[in-house]
Amino acid sequence: MTVLLRLSAGPIGWAVAFCLIYGLHGVGCAHGWDRIELPGGDAQRIVLAAAWLACLAATLALALYLSRDRSTPLGRAVLATGWTGFAATLVTFVPLLAVPTCV
Secondary structure, eight states: OOOHHHHHHHHHHHHHHHHHHHHHHHHHHTTTTGOOOEEEEEEHHHHHHHHHHHHHHHHHHHHHHHHOOOSSHHHHHHHHHHHHHHHHHHHHGGGGGOOOOOO
């Protein structure tokens, strides 16, 4: 069970980030956060960017934690899935910075 959890920890981290940011996006659009102007941009974009950065930090910490044991093939597989979760979190949410958040 522990092996399966370690192997899926990276993708689970990405999935948690996706659900959190997707949920915040829906709440922000429903409550008009995109129309609230703040220094640095609208409130919607700032909240989503802050959530993305927090998720990046969490998945990076998870990947570093999973990198401890590289001596076995299973340890290398855990390492790969951990970094895959971080990379997926990094790439998936880049459009938050460039495209309109609510249409």
